[in-house]
Structure formats: structure tokens, C-alpha cells
Amino acid sequence: MQAASKNSLSTLVNHQVRLAARPVGLPHLDNWQFTTEPVAEPPQGGMLVKNLMLSLDPAMRGWMNEGRSYIAPVGIGEVMRAGGVGRVIASSNSRWPVGTYLSGMLGVQQYSVFDDRSIPRSALAPIDPQLAPLSSWLNALGMPGMTGYFGLLEVGLPKAGETVVVSGAAGAVGQMVGQVAKIMGCHAVGIAGGADKCQFVVNDLGFDACIDYKADSVRDGLKEHCPDGVDIYFDNVGGEILDIVLTRINMKARIVICGAISQYNNTTPVRGPANYLSLLVHRARMEGIVVFDWADKFPAAVREIAGWMQEGRLRSREHILEGGIAQFPEALNMLFSGQNFGKLVLRVGDE
Numbered sequence: 402m403q404a405a406s407k408n409s410l411s412t413l414v415n416h417q418v419r420l421a422a423r424p425v426g427l428p429h430l431d432n433w434q435f436t437t438e439p440v441a442e443p444p445q446g447g448m449l450v451k452n453l454m455l456s457l458d459p460a461m462r463g464w465m466n467e468g469r470s471y472i473a474p475v476g477i478g479e480v481m482r483a484g485g486v487g488r489v490i491a492s493s494n495s496r497w498p499v500g501t502y503l504s505g506m507l508g509v510q511q512y513s514v515f516d517d518r519s520i521p522r523s524a525l526a527p528i529d530p531q532l533a534p535l536s537s538w539l540n541a542l543g544m545p546g547m548t549g550y551f552g553l554l555e556v557g558l559p560k561a562g563e564t565v566v567v568s569g570a571a572g573a574v575g576q577m578v579g580q581v582a583k584i585m586g587c588h589a590v591g592i593a594g595g596a597d598k599c600q601f602v603v604n605d606l607g608f609d610a611c612i613d614y615k616a617d618s619v620r621d622g623l624k625e626h627c628p629d630g631v632d633i634y635f636d637n638v639g640g641e642i643l644d645i646v647l648t649r650i651n652m653k654a655r656i657v658i659c660g661a662i663s664q665y666n667n668t669t670p671v672r673g674p675a676n677y678l679s680l681l682v683h684r685a686r687m688e689g690i691v692v693f694d695w696a697d698k699f700p701a702a703v704r705e706i707a708g709w710m711q712e713g714r715l716r717s718r719e720h721i722l723e724g725g726i727a728q729f730p731e732a733l734n735m736l737f738s739g740q741n742f743g744k745l746v747l748r749v750g751d752e
């Protein structure tokens with residue numbers, strides 16, 4: 402076993418956040434259990450990872466629910482599932498030597514132990530902190546970036562000159578969608594909550610326009626900023642905004658159903674799109690996506706996006722919280738009130 406220091410490993414404790422009960426509506430403290438346990442020595446062929454940053458994702462709310470989805474729910478009493486970046490600090494696996502930086506499913510905890518079976522199940526990938534800061538590996542070069550990139554390019558199928566509208570535009574996925582739309586020569590219009598976010602989307606990310614749905618009419622904003630109609634709508638929020646955009650789509654429009662954050666904490670049934678017959682009238686199509694379907698193509702996408710970042714054509718904005726594991730419950734809920742400004746990341750360990 403290769404280890405940073407064997408003696409120091411035996412004294413390490415792991416602070417964790419586990420799912421205590423399934424929430425109804427917005428999660429609250431009673432849904433979580435804080436536990437502390439000694440760090441287990443990794444088995445032969447396994448490794449121990451010190452977690453450095455965790456990704457806060459709207460999808461976590463869905464993982465807390467019982468029922469069938471694209472991934473099994475987190476079990477009661479289990480460490481909450483979370484993507485993250487970390488560093489290998491002990492290993493007897495030659496593919497993952499001590500010192501390797503990686504991303505993958507690490508869980509809401511300070512240390513993650515992997516054996517030779519959990520390594521392939523945890524979507525682990527080596528990352529290069531010289532290429533981009535660690536937090537960007539959870540954003541533009543990570544899962545949300547892959548979602549925006551593949552969802553737009555492979556399902557939205559943008560053509561130069563077309564109009565792309567994206568909701569949640571200042572967030573992790575939305576940033577990528579609008580910036581790639583611009584790189585593809587499209588007219589990019591964001592929808593986001595608040596003047597600061599809209600200014601960022603236009604001035605820093607280079608979108609053509611942004612509609613502040615909290616202050617202004619989305620219907621009027623679309624008329625003003627999408628005078629030729631909407632060819633692609635990349636939907637991150639669902640609900641009323643989806644319905645309004647459906648009234649402005651063009652013939653053969655593509656609606657990418659990426660998420661519906663406005664509906665995740667509903668205690669009543671999800672609001673479906675009342676205006677769906679617009680799809681019929683405009684011979685348009687609406688298609689759901691799950692980012693993991695493109696996993697085999699992630700390395701090539703990371704190379705292309707990193708190249709755009711180095712050329713100054715694409716930015717990755719993260720909102721990094723410093724509060725450690727204990728801040729997780731409060732941090733997760735920030736996503737549902739729009740308190741995050743960029744990809745929300747929680748630092749849980751020092752390098």
C-alpha cells in the first residue's frame with residue numbers, strides 16, 4: 402500500500418452527511434443525519450481519496466425521492482450521493498497512484514474509500530489541475546458542462562443563424578449552452594433571475610440578450626429578443642417558462658428537456674406543458690436527455706472545451722462555498738432559491 406503517511410491515516414476521521422428521511426417539498430435539516438467514523442483502510446486493489454470539493458446539483462433533490470428514475474434513489478441511512486473532486490492519498494491500485502487528482506461520485510463526506518468493484522461504478526476520471534482550477538472540473542469540464550455541450554449539440558442540433566433560448570442561463574448548464582450556441586454562430590438568449598445574473602450572461606458570457614424572469618415579462622422579452630422566433634429551447638426549469646417559450650417556437654424547433662427545477666420541490670403533481678400542441682402545429686420535437694448517455698465521449702468534449710477556455714472563448718464561473726460538510730443542507734437549498742451565482746461548489750477539504 403502506497404500512502405501519504407500510514408500513521409497519519411489511522412488517525413483520520415470522516416465527517417459525512419447521510420439521508421435520514423425522504424423530504425416532502427424543500428429538504429430541511431430533519432432529512433439529514435451527520436455522522437463521524439474512522440477512515441477505513443482501503444482494501445487490496447483499492448484506494449482512499451481525500452475529497453476537496455463537492456458538486457451541489459439540482460438532481461440531488463430527485464435522488465432523495467423513492468421511485469424509478471434514471472438512477473437508483475439514495476437509500477435511507479446511506480451517505481448522500483455527490484459528485485466531487487479529490488486526491489488519492491493511499492492506494493494499492495497501480496492505475497490510481499497516490500497524488501492523482503480525480504473527479505467522480507465521492508459522496509457528501511470528507512474521505513471516500515474505493516475497492517476494485519466500486520472504482521468502475523463511481524464514474525471516476527483523472528483530472529489535471531494544471532489545465533483548469535479544480536472547481537472548473539465540476540462545471541465546464543465536468544458533468545454540467547457535458548450536459549450543456551452534448552444536449553445542445555446532439556439533441557438541439559444548432560445551425561448558424563438559428564435562435565437558441567436557454568433558461569437557468571447563469572447556472573452551470575445554462576452557461577455552457579449559451580456559450581456553445583455563440584461558438585456555433587447562433588443568436589443566444591438567456592432567461593435568468595435578477596439583473597446581476599442577466600448582466601453577467603450578456604457582458605461576461607457573450608449572450609446576445611437575457612430576460613430577467615423575476616422582474617420582466619418573459620413573453621415580451623421573447624418578442625423583443627427573438628424577433629425571428631425560437632429554433633432551440635434548452636429547458637432547465639420547466640413550469641410556466643416552458644409554456645411561454647412554446648408559444649414562440651418556429652417550424653421544426655427542438656426543445657431539449659434537460660431539467661425542471663421549478664417543479665422539483667412540488668408537493669402537488671408536476672405541471673406539464675399546457676401548450677404542447679404547439680409542437681404539432683410547428684412539427685417540432687421535445688426530447689429528454691441524461692448526460693451519462695454520452696459518457697464515452699466526455700474525454701473528447703473536455704479537450705474541446707478546455708481548448709475554448711484557453712483561447713478565451715468560453716468561461717466557467719463557479720460559486721464556491723467554504724463552509725465544509727456541515728454546510729451541505731443549507732447549500733443544497735440555495736439552488737432552489739437562486740442564491741447560487743454560477744456552478745455551486747462546496748469546499749470540504751484543503752489540498
Ligand SMILES: NC(=O)c1ccc[n+]([C@@H]2O[C@H](COP(=O)([O-])OP(=O)(O)OC[C@H]3O[C@@H](n4cnc5c(N)ncnc54)[C@H](OP(=O)(O)O)[C@@H]3O)[C@@H](O)[C@H]2O)c1
Binds near residue numbers: 457460548693738743
Ligand atoms: N438531464 C441531465 O442529464 C442533467 C444534468 C445536469 C443538470 N440537469 C438539470 O439542469 C438544470 C440546471 O442545473 P444546474 O446544475 O445548471 O443548476 P444551476 O442552474 O447552476 O442552479 C439552479 C438555478 O435554477 C434556477 N431556479 C431555481 N428555482 C427556479 C424556479 N422556480 N424557476 C426558474 N428557475 C429556477 C436558479 O437560477 P435563477 O436565479 O436564474 O432563477 C438557480 O440558480 C436543473 O434542472 C438540473 O436538474 C440535468
